[in-house]
Amino acid sequence: MPELPEVETTRRGVAPWLEGARVSGVVLRQPQLRWPVPPALARELPGRLVLAAERRAKYLLFRAEGDRTLMLHLGMSGSLRVLRAPRPPGAHDHLDLALESGCTLRFNDPRRFGSADWVAGDPLQHPLLRSLGPEPLGPDFTPDYLAAACRGRKVAIKQLLMNGRVVVGVGNIYASESLFRAGIHPARAAGRISRARLAALVAAIRDVLEAAIRQGGTTLRDFAWGEGQPGYFRMELAAYDRAGQPCRRCGGLIRAVVQGQRSTYYCPGCQH
DNA sequence: ACTGGATCCTGACTGC
DNA sequence: TGCAGTCAGGATCCAG
Numbered sequence: 640m641p642e643l644p645e646v647e648t649t650r651r652g653v654a655p656w657l658e659g660a661r662v663s664g665v666v667l668r669q670p671q672l673r674w675p676v677p678p679a680l681a682r683e684l685p686g687r688l689v690l691a692a693e694r695r696a697k698y699l700l701f702r703a704e705g706d707r708t709l710m711l712h713l714g715m716s717g718s719l720r721v722l723r724a725p726r727p728p729g730a731h732d733h734l735d736l737a738l739e740s741g742c743t744l745r746f747n748d749p750r751r752f753g754s755a756d757w758v759a760g761d762p763l764q765h766p767l768l769r770s771l772g773p774e775p776l777g778p779d780f781t782p783d784y785l786a787a788a789c790r791g792r793k794v795a796i797k798q799l800l801m802n803g804r805v806v807v808g809v810g811n812i813y814a815s816e817s818l819f820r821a822g823i824h825p826a827r828a829a830g831r832i833s834r835a836r837l838a839a840l841v842a843a844i845r846d847v848l849e850a851a852i853r854q855g856g857t858t859l860r861d862f863a864w865g866e867g868q869p870g871y872f873r874m875e876l877a878a879y880d881r882a883g884q885p886c887r888r889c890g891g892l893i894r895a896v897v898q899g900q901r902s903t904y905y906c907p908g909c910q911h
Numbered sequence: 912a913c914t915g916g917a918t919c920c921t922g923a924c925t926g927c
Numbered sequence: 928t929g930c931a932g933t934c935a936g937g938a939t940c941c942a943g
Contacts, residue, residue, distance in 0.1 A: 673937090673939090712938095715920090715937055750935090793914085803937095901935095
């Protein structure tokens with residue numbers, strides 16, 4: 640269930656337990672994730688301190704002693720929990736990090752679209768991270784930047800938003816939601832949107848992601864405490880998954896279409 | 912250089 | 928109730 644807000648929520652939830660903690664053991668039950676998990680992870684991580692829990696795009700970067708980083712991606716169905724006491728693993732619990740404190744960091748991913756890598760050196764130079772676009776909540780994601788990225792492009796704006804080389808972290812839900820907020824039709828060619836409307840889109844993306852992170856924050860404690868996950872953030876989605884339901888702004892019906900094999904939701908009355 | 916399509920995998924849900 | 932078909936919050940790789 641990882642959109643950028645949820646990856647960030649996960650990072651904030653596990654960081655207090657991980658930063659400054661020493662890993663005592665690694666249990667890898669399923670090395671076949673999106674890519675094979677390198678055996679060096681289980682060999683080299685135990686005994687090291689975790690220095691920092693960071694995020695880039697939807698990747699979690701756990702920096703360890705010795706210039707190494709555990710790089711985790713949650714894929715479509717991955718989740719990360721901190722257990723305060725040992726608990727028998729369930730289905731799809733692929734990876735455990737045992738900490739000297741007695742806590743366990745547990746990675747679960749039914750569909751196995753997630754990944755775990757063990758990286759030497761600067762993880763930001765990793766092939767998967769090197770060519771990524773700016774963080775949507777960072778200083779580089781500006782109207783000028785988006786306008787330059789859209790210039791001359793015929794691709795639908797929704798698909799451009801989901802291209803990690805343009806901007807990271809905007810997944811299928813938030814692409815629909817931010818376009819609804821900005822009043823832009825998801826199929827409109829990126830290069831045929833005025834600068835003013837792209838500026839509104841930048842603001843909409845920021846607003847939606849920040850609101851979702853705030854909602855995720857309310858469940859942080861449960862997450863860190865390792866108790867049942869109570870539904871993560873409950874956003875007031877205006878468009879996503881609301882096909883056939885009335886638009887909250889104009890009362891018209893929300894429509895669903897498929898773009899690039901992904902469902903898109905929009906209001907034909909409000910978005911042009 | 913861009914763009915669309917196939918692909919990895921399991922589980923939940925729908926309709927017959 | 929069983930079973931086939933569809934769809935799912937990602938994103939890389941490859942053909943055209």
